[in-house]
Amino acid sequence: MIHIHSWSVFEKFEDIPGQGNLSQKLGALGVEGLELFTLFEPVDLDYYNVPEVVSVHLPYALDWRSVLESRPYKEVEGDPRYFGFGTCREEIVPNIVYAIRCAEPLSPAYGVLHAGNTDMRQVLRRCHRSDDLAILKSFAEVMNEVAKEFPHGEPPFRISFENLWWESLTLRSPDEWRVFEDNLEFDNWGFTLDTGHLMNCCPGAFDEESAIDEVLGVVSGYPDEMKDRIKSMHLQLSTTAEYRRTFEEDLTDPYIDFKHVSEKAFQHAGNIDQHRPFSSPRVKEIVDAVAPDYVTHELFGSITGDRYGDLVQQTSLFRT
Numbered sequence: 001m002i003h004i005h006s007w008s009v010f011e012k013f014e015d016i017p018g019q020g021n022l023s024q025k026l027g028a029l030g031v032e033g034l035e036l037f038t039l040f041e042p043v044d045l046d047y048y049n050v051p052e053v054v055s056v057h058l059p060y061a062l063d064w065r066s067v068l069e070s071r072p073y074k075e076v077e078g079d080p081r082y083f084g085f086g087t088c089r090e091e092i093v094p095n096i097v098y099a100i101r102c103a104e105p106l107s108p109a110y111g112v113l114h115a116g117n118t119d120m121r122q123v124l125r126r127c128h129r130s131d132d133l134a135i136l137k138s139f140a141e142v143m144n145e146v147a148k149e150f151p152h153g154e155p156p157f158r159i160s161f162e163n164l165w166w167e168s169l170t171l172r173s174p175d176e177w178r179v180f181e182d183n184l185e186f187d188n189w190g191f192t193l194d195t196g197h198l199m200n201c202c203p204g205a206f207d208e209e210s211a212i213d214e215v216l217g218v219v220s221g222y223p224d225e226m227k228d229r230i231k232s233m234h235l236q237l238s239t240t241a242e243y244r245r246t247f248e249e250d251l252t253d254p255y256i257d258f259k260h261v262s263e264k265a266f267q268h269a270g271n272i273d274q275h276r277p278f279s280s281p282r283v284k285e286i287v288d289a290v291a292p293d294y295v296t297h298e299l300f301g302s303i304t305g306d307r308y309g310d311l312v313q314q315t316s317l318f319r320t
Helices: 022-029 064-068 089-106 132-147 174-183 195-199 208-219 241-246 258-272 283-290 307-318
Strands: 002-008 033-037 053-057 110-114 158-162 189-194 230-235 294-297
Touching: 002 053, 002 307, 022 307, 053 089, 053 294, 064 089, 064 132, 089 110, 089 132, 110 189, 110 230, 132 174, 158 230, 189 195, 195 208, 195 230, 208 283, 230 283, 241 258, 283 307, 294 307
Parallel strands: 002 033, 002 294, 033 053, 053 110, 110 158, 158 189, 189 230, 230 294
Antiparallel strands: none
16 A cells, blocks of 8 residues: 655645655655646646656546536636536547646556536535436546547546545445446546545534544445445545534525635635544544555645644554
8 A cells, every 4th residue: 555645736846845855755754655636738847757756636627517518607717627627518528638648648557537526506505416326427428438539448547536525426325336337438447535525425524533433334335346446545534514514505696696606615615625634543444444555645734734744643643
């Protein structure tokens, strides 16, 4: 099992604290490498042939389903690829293909890709209503078209679908895995189980111990064939059950005031997805229950302001 840390193309290796070369600095923090977040553009040559760059996190889109279903919102700012993989359904496949090609020269062990969707029509509501399995089937069909653009119909590295906490892939049920098994026409794929994202789906994740119990309860229902597809894990703690239960809903229609909804949505998502470090050694129970090949400590210091302190706190739980 390889322990790595989340990184991005916006950061520089020399910013990592410590003495020695990159490998030595990472080792002192308790990890062996990095998972590099990439963009819809070629990766800088500085990241080529760097053994410590183990995997990539491909860019993601918030509400690709709205584009797929040809119901665009007005006032979407910035690059539309980061909102819906483009401005129309014809752009979705080419843009995902391009993102994969941009990361391909790094020869990553895998590339994480969000398979969830954030429906802007209900993002500020307490209860999201959607046919998750139907959405997953649509995404599988998109990814089949993506795979066809590569030799032998297989992507150049494993596409690792990550769970979110709203529509589609949450990994709360083996039914979601079965949709991919039944509908994906290529084999070079798997799952990245994000522990915090899974906690954000659990009504009983009020504190660290209850959140761990909730995750273990879900994972215990995974069949072995599903676990075999979970080759990587994003390890982070989010205990937001009380916030999710009590936050004040906003029923503003994004088709009327998209800017208002999107601004509140980003704040809301940040309140839910905490990316805190674990402090309980029971976190190893989660990792052992899944037994992934790669564990990414996806910590940003978003609450403590001490990213590397958070990282050392969490990795130290695996040194005993």
